[in-house]
Amino acid sequence: MMFTVLGTPGDRRTELFAAACRRAGVPPPHLVPWMDAVRGDPSIAPGSLLRLDSPGEDAEMDALLRGPGDPARVGGGARWYASFTSALERVAAAGERAGARPLNDVAEIAVMCDKRRCHALLESAGVPVPEALPPVHGYAELRERMADAGMPRVFVKPAHGSSASGVVALQTGRRGRIRAISSAAPSPGGDGYYNSLRVQTYETEAEVARLIDTLAPDGLHVERWLPKAALDDRVLDLRVVVTAGEPSHVVVRSSRSPMTNLHLGGTRGDVDAVRRAMGEPGWERALDVAARAAACFPRSLMVGVDLLVQIGWRRYAVGEVNAFGDLLPGITGLPGTRFAGQDTYTAQVTAAQAQVAAIP
Known part of the structure; x- marks a missing residue:
């Protein structure tokens, strides 16, 4: 058994997956650089298992996908998506010619990387998700839609x-009050926004309108802000990795801001404390919601589900499903699962081996 990995040389995901292969006694994966896929010449090892990984944050790759500019800038998502999905299709076609077996389906990855399509698919399958607004194309339309839906947050x-x-x-309030929190910070030259590692707060309508109108041309997905449960004055959500249909790894992401992402000041919380707060029936319901979300992508060996835990600990909703949500260093599989004690990459190698063994 051999893997081909679409990845980026030096990327941490790629290196961790290669290490998992070594531990499993599997030959080192054949690496197809994302650069080759974007430029149109991916070379897939014949008969291999094809793993499609994230393009990473390489500046040259970003320029190929989004066009020239500061890699830290906000925007360009529509162009990125078109370039990204075209590259995936080329890799899939090359894999088919090589007789490779994909571990991640390119069509499913394309849905996961489009928040509007992903939300619609989950909702149609009965997976709990936050209520979404109809499409909006700018700030004025956003405020109108929010008012019509009675959705101030x-x-x-x-x-x-x-x-x-x-x-x-x-969030909006009486007497024209408004407050927006985002990692998008104004560029020093005043010609756009860049991704800041410090969360920004905007409290005038002019500031918020400018931000939303700058983001809108690439397409927006707007959904109800569900109040999250909290421990120790920090709101939280869960990243649940589902491997071969089974919730295998869980990380608690907690923060004092609405953004729980770890690179924005969020911290890893205590899984056992969250489990106690939910109670065993609640914990099982939460994992079931994550599994149901993953089941919407049956041809993907692994997905990362962002699970919103609402105030009261009894209701759960899926915020997003991530095609590349497995970078959880130091986290091992949940006790009682077939992946207990394994990191996310070893779990995927194990699951792939089991799938190959099951083929008649």
Whole structure:
């Protein structure tokens, strides 16, 4: 058994997956650089298992996918998505010619990387998700839609993006009060926004309107801001990795801001404390919601589900499903699962081996 990995040389995910192969006694994976896929010449090892990984944060790769510019800038998601999905299709076609077996389906990855399509698929399958607004194309339309829906608090998300890039937590109140929280900070030259590691707060309508109108041309997904449960004065959500249909790894992400992403000041919380707060029936329901979300992507060996835990610890909703949500260093599989004690990459190698063994 051999793997081909679409990845980026030196990327941590790629290196951790290669290490998992070594531990399992599997030959080192054949690496196809994302650069080759974008430029149109991916070379897949014949008969291999094909793993499609994240393009990473390489500046040259970003320029190929989004066009020239500062890699830290916010925006360009529509162009990124078109370039990204075209590259995936080329890799899939090359894999088919080589007789490779994909571990991640390119069509499913394309849905996961479009927040609007992902939300619609989950909702149609009966998976609990936050209520979404109809499409909006600018700030004025956003405020009108919020008023019509009786929704004073929303999350505004670029349709194509990750790591909370351009995400805005927006709340409105009486007498024209408004407050928006985002990792998007104004560029020094005043010609756009860049991704800051410090969460920004905007409290005038002019500031918020400018931010939303800058993000809107790439496409927006807007959904109700669900109040999250909290421990020790920190709100939280869960990243649940589902491997071969089974919730295998869980990370608690907690923060004093609405953004729980670890690179924005969020911290890893105590899984056992959250489990106690939910109670065993609640914990099982939460994992079931994550498994149901993953089941919407049956041809993907692994997905990362962002699970919102609402105040009261009894209700759960899926915020996003991530095609590349397995970078959880130091986290091992849940006790009682077939992946107990394994990191996310070893779990995927184990699951792939089991799938190959099951083929007649």
